[in-house]
Amino acid sequence: MSDSGAGMVSWVLNGDPVESPAGMTILEAAKAHGAELPHFCYHPGLSIAGNCRICLVETNRSPKPAISCSERISDGLEVQTHSEKAVEAREGVMEFQLINHPLDCPVCDKAGECTLQDYSFDHGPDESRFVEKKNIRHTKDLGPTIKIWGNRCIVCTRCIRFCDEISGTGELCVVARGDRSVVDVFPGIPIDNPLAGNVVDICPVGALISKDFMFQSRVWNNEHTETVCGGCARGCNVTVETNEGFVKRLMPRENTDVNDWWMCDFGRYGWRYAHDDRRVSVPRRGAEAVETELEAHRDLGELVRGAWGGSKKVAIVVDPFLTCEEAHLVGRVAAGTGATVGGWLPPSGDELTFPGKFKISGEKCPNRRGVEAVLGQEVFGSQAKAVESMLNSGGVDLVIVFAGFPNADCPDALASAVGKATARVAFTLFDGAWSEAADLVLPSASVFEKEGTYVNEDGRLQRVRSKDRPGDAQLAQPGLHSASISSPWVTSELVALQRALVHVGDAERSLSAAGVFRQLADSNEHFKGQSHRGIPATGVPLGGLAPAGVGEGSES
Amino acid sequence: MTDLAFSKDAMKEYEWMLTRYPNKEAALLPTLRIAEREFENLDPAAMKYVADLMGLSPAKVLGVVTFYTHYRREGTGTYHLQVCSTLSCALRGSEDVCAHLSAKLGVGLGETTDDGLFTLSKVECLASCDTAPMLQCNDDYHEGLTLEDVDHLIDRLREEAKAGGAA
Ligand code: SF4
Ligand code: SF4
Ligand code: FES
Numbered sequence: 001m002s003d004s005g006a007g008m009v010s011w012v013l014n015g016d017p018v019e020s021p022a023g024m025t026i027l028e029a030a031k032a033h034g035a036e037l038p039h040f041c042y043h044p045g046l047s048i049a050g051n052c053r054i055c056l057v058e059t060n061r062s063p064k065p066a067i068s069c070s071e072r073i074s075d076g077l078e079v080q081t082h083s084e085k086a087v088e089a090r091e092g093v094m095e096f097q098l099i100n101h102p103l104d105c106p107v108c109d110k111a112g113e114c115t116l117q118d119y120s121f122d123h124g125p126d127e128s129r130f131v132e133k134k135n136i137r138h139t140k141d142l143g144p145t146i147k148i149w150g151n152r153c154i155v156c157t158r159c160i161r162f163c164d165e166i167s168g169t170g171e172l173c174v175v176a177r178g179d180r181s182v183v184d185v186f187p188g189i190p191i192d193n194p195l196a197g198n199v200v201d202i203c204p205v206g207a208l209i210s211k212d213f214m215f216q217s218r219v220w221n222n223e224h225t226e227t228v229c230g231g232c233a234r235g236c237n238v239t240v241e242t243n244e245g246f247v248k249r250l251m252p253r254e255n256t257d258v259n260d261w262w263m264c265d266f267g268r269y270g271w272r273y274a275h276d277d278r279r280v281s282v283p284r285r286g287a288e289a290v291e292t293e294l295e296a297h298r299d300l301g302e303l304v305r306g307a308w309g310g311s312k313k314v315a316i317v318v319d320p321f322l323t324c325e326e327a328h329l330v331g332r333v334a335a336g337t338g339a340t341v342g343g344w345l346p347p348s349g350d351e352l353t354f355p356g357k358f359k360i361s362g363e364k365c366p367n368r369r370g371v372e373a374v375l376g377q378e379v380f381g382s383q384a385k386a387v388e389s390m391l392n393s394g395g396v397d398l399v400i401v402f403a404g405f406p407n408a409d410c411p412d413a414l415a416s417a418v419g420k421a422t423a424r425v426a427f428t429l430f431d432g433a434w435s436e437a438a439d440l441v442l443p444s445a446s447v448f449e450k451e452g453t454y455v456n457e458d459g460r461l462q463r464v465r466s467k468d469r470p471g472d473a474q475l476a477q478p479g480l481h482s483a484s485i486s487s488p489w490v491t492s493e494l495v496a497l498q499r500a501l502v503h504v505g506d507a508e509r510s511l512s513a514a515g516v517f518r519q520l521a522d523s524n525e526h527f528k529g530q531s532h533r534g535i536p537a538t539g540v541p542l543g544g545l546a547p548a549g550v551g552e553g554s555e556s
Numbered sequence: 557m558t559d560l561a562f563s564k565d566a567m568k569e570y571e572w573m574l575t576r577y578p579n580k581e582a583a584l585l586p587t588l589r590i591a592e593r594e595f596e597n598l599d600p601a602a603m604k605y606v607a608d609l610m611g612l613s614p615a616k617v618l619g620v621v622t623f624y625t626h627y628r629r630e631g632t633g634t635y636h637l638q639v640c641s642t643l644s645c646a647l648r649g650s651e652d653v654c655a656h657l658s659a660k661l662g663v664g665l666g667e668t669t670d671d672g673l674f675t676l677s678k679v680e681c682l683a684s685c686d687t688a689p690m691l692q693c694n695d696d697y698h699e700g701l702t703l704e705d706v707d708h709l710i711d712r713l714r715e716e717a718k719a720g721g722a723a
Contacts, residue, residue: 163615170613175622186614187600 012078026068026079027055035081038090038119040097040204041156042069045261045356046165052156054097054119056089057081065089087123094123100135100179101205102151110206112219116154137182143171143190145211145265146200150182153207159183159199166262166356169193183207194352194360197268201251202261212269213249217241222248226537227465228454230321230406230447231267232349233363235456237538238263240271240448242467247271247448255538258460264360273406273429274446280428284441297496299440301503303398303423308504310338312397315387315421317414318343318379320365321404321444322493323452323464324527325516327367327374329497333400334375336506342387343371343380343402344411361457366447366464370455373526373545388417396421402493403428403435404444410434427493445492451513452494453535459545461527463535466492560605566594570609580610584620592628599630625679633668633675635713638692641678644685653689654678656703660710673717674710 008019013033020029025048027037040052050070059066060078065086068079080086098120105111137150160172160183171191175184185191191199200210222241229236229250236259239251250271252263273279282289283296290296307314314337318330334341351362372379390396399421403410406429415433418424426438435441449466456462498510511519514532521527526544534540562570570583570590577583587606588598595602598621600614607614621627628636637657641650654676658664661674668675684690687699691706698709 164613171615173613173615173619175619177623184615184618186603186618189614 009073009077010075011073014079014081020073022073024073026057026059026066026071026073026077029073030057030068030079030081037068037081038115038122039069040115040119040154041158043158043161043202043261046158046161046202049157049161052097052154053093054090054123056086056093058083058086058089090119090123091125094119095125095129097154098124098128099130100137100151101154102134104152108149108152108206109209109214109219110152110203114206115204116152135179137180138184141190142183142185142208143192143196145196145269146191147209147211147214148183149207149209152205153182154205155181155183156204158202158204159208162195162199162202163191163193166198166354166358167193167195168355169195172199194264194266195262195354195358197265198252198262210249217243217248223467225465225467226253226463227447228366228456228462228539229263229267229270230366230454230464231264231270231364233361233366233368233457234259234359235366235454235460235462235539236263236267237462238267240467245467247274253537257538258456258458258462260356260358262356262358264358266360270406271448274448276430278430279446280431280435280441280443283443286439286441293496294499296440296442297499298503300400300425300442300496301500303400303425303440304333304337304500305504307337307339307398308506309336312337313390313395314339315390315396315399316341317387317399317401317403317417318371318375319402319404319444320345320368320371320380321406321447322367322371322402323450323454323513324367324370324374324461324520325452325513326450326493326497327371328516328520328524329494329501330402331375332501332506333497336504337398339398339400340383340387340390341375341379342383342385344384344414345380346405346411363457366456367454369457369459369545370453370461373455373542374520374524384413388413391417391420394420398423398425400425401427401434401438402444403432404446404493405429406446427496442493442496445494450492450494453513453517453532455542455545456539459542460539461530461535461542462539463532463537560595560601562590562594562605562609566590581612584610584612584617588617588621588627597628597630597632625677631668631675634673634717635693636675636677638677638679638682640680640682640684640688640690640692642681642685644688645690648688650678650689652703653691653701653706656706657710660707673714 007022009022010019013030013035018033020032027042030037037055039055041049048070050067055068056065057068058080105117139149142148155174163169163172171185171189172183174181197210200208222243225240227238227240229238237253237255239253241248250268252259252261254261283293284290316330316334316339318341345368346364348362349364352360368380399418401418403426410432418434419437424438425440426435427442427444428435429444450464451466452464453461454464494513501507502510517532521530526542570587573583573586591602591606592598603617603621604614607617639650639654657676661669661676663669663676665676665678682692684697684699689701690697690699
């Protein structure tokens with residue numbers, strides 16, 4: 001920052017000479033220098049509206065306060081963010097913002113993460129001078145997932161700009177004017193697009209409310225886990241919010257290399273299967289529940305031991321919901337037993353790219369590329385065919401199937417193939433033909449219960465995290481059913497596979513996901529030099545995996 | 557949802573209008589004027605027609621129509637009485653004009669009489685300050701009003717309606 005090179009602007013922020021790249025707005029440049037300014041209508045992902053005026057600052061360029069979110073920095077500009085004049089200007093704006101506001105924080109879902117609340121605390125008067133009647137504006141459904149409390153709307157137009165610029169669907173507008181203005185939809189054309197949920201996130205107040213999250217929990221009680229969405233190969237960065245072990249909502253996390261500030265509704269509301277009562281949560285031998293998980297894992301270990309050394313014909317069917325770490329463990333089992341490994345992908349959906357560049361992948365699983373990077377490029381291709389014909393031609397001694405498909409969307413080929421082996425193990429989220437035919441059924445972990453890494457469609461390595469870190473928590477309490485631990489989560493494949501390997505004698509003890517990843521990084525070109533700790537919050541491009549192309553296959 | 561369409565003449569006018577503005581969107585206001593004339597008022601079907609015609613989102617058209625007070629909205633009576641309430645008129649008694657009309661017609665502001673004849677609104681400056689107080693009835697200005705003038709106007713309009721033709 002010391003060279004005032006081309007394209008840099010020298011200006012003064014609160015008395016300190018600073019430099020910033022030309023073209024930046026005061027608000028953005030000040031933020032880069034550590035001075036955050038309040039803002040309602042400004043959003044880094046949307047065009048500049050400059051309508052709320054809560055970002056006012058004092059400058060040497062005009063006697064009137066400047067709108068910092070729209071005014072650009074220039075040489076010699078002097079900005080005061082907290083001078084008496086600046087603060088007074090913002091206090092004035094705040095007072096007007098609150099004139100018609102119902103101040104119903106106690107029943108508002110946004111309370112606790114509402115910028116109006118925050119700025120009111122910073123800038124608001126402690127007493128209202130407004131004695132007139134407040135305006136009443138509509139409370140109504142705007143679409144199947146979204147409701148508006150018009151009285152809370154501050155008409156920042158963020159939601160409208162989102163629908164115009166990012167989703168390109170244009171369902172929202174401001175109706176009427178002045179203090180009667182409020183957001184609405186055209187009669188008969190509700191807001192109903194694959195990105196609609198984002199308008200609730202970016203509404204700075206509690207005007208737009210997600211019906212899915214409405215009255216579900218107070219936001220400050222939620223625990224936050226930074227992970228990625230498992231809905232498709234895009235791998236949007238998300239925060240999973242849980243409360244007493246249950247998912248309450250998913251929120252997008254900023255990652256300008258993947259999902260910007262957004263996520264799609266399919267991913268956002270796609271968590272319910274994890275808490276579906278029909279999920280397989282207890283291991284079974286055939287139809288009979290196994291008393292403890294440890295016992296079931298020993299069964300698995302016993303079957304693997306019987307096939308160790310390549311004396312038996314073994315097939316392993318993987319799913320693209322496995323983490324890279326789990327795939328690595330599958331690779332170890334396959335190496336020890338000489339198994340053939342292949343797998344099926346869920347049916348693909350439409351790939352959608354929106355005017356704001358946000359993309360939904362047509363590949364409805366999170367880790368095809370990761371599993372391929374670990375188990376070979378052909379694992380879901382010719383290898384799947386090989387496994388299928390091997391099973392159909394009979395004589396397979398042991399088949400281990402991973403069917404972590406949400407909502408029991410299991411490919412048909414898998415179901416019909418499983419029944420044809422002598423010994424059959426199925427990891428599954430839901431029961432289906434594949435698990436009904438199995439001798440040993442083990443619960444699969446959902447994306448929300450996994451610890452490890454996924455590789456998205458661009459070859460980006462990203463961390464998957466679980467609130468209860470089953471990889472660790474359940475290792476610490478072996479022998480218990482997940483159902484008897486205070487959390488509803490199930491034990492992941494990561495744990496089961498390691499217990500089997502320990503049983504065989506191929507591993508000394510079970511490791512955390514990070515430990516398994518170390519083995520993977522040591523043995524696989526693509527992952528060389530990576531570690532869980534070293535992966536940034538927004539992920540890292542993986543060596544040798546070109547975006548959307550075909551990387552080099554490598555068997556582990 | 558709609559089989560509304562501009563007449564040939566209206567379409568010609570619309571196309572000519574487009575040539576007078578830098579882009580389509582900018583021609584929305586005058587196009588709405590045409591639609592108002594063609595379809596009597598700007599109900600959702602009319603707004604939708606204009607949106608489709610101009611390649612704009614229906615929501616955008618709704619936002620524009622509701623921003624202004626001077627477009628004929630759905631349910632507007634035969635005679636739309638818009639009383640100016642900005643400074644000069646306010647000083648010269650527009651409140652009284654409003655109150656008088658409200659009592660005489662038995663409707664509040666923004667309401668329409670049961671017979672569908674009159675809609676009463678209070679609007680901002682109609683740029684006729686020199687003749688305050690004034691009101692606009694459909695396309696006509698009525699200026700320098702006294703309460704008697706208002707009575708006469710209403711009587712005349714009632715008769716006109718009875719005779720079978722709105723101005
Ligand atoms: S609903 Fe929310 S985001 Fe939309 S204009 Fe109102 S305050 Fe802004
Ligand atoms: S685009 Fe894919 S990864 Fe992103 S939120 Fe939607 S389903 Fe999840
Ligand atoms: S944030 Fe600058 S005017 Fe709204």
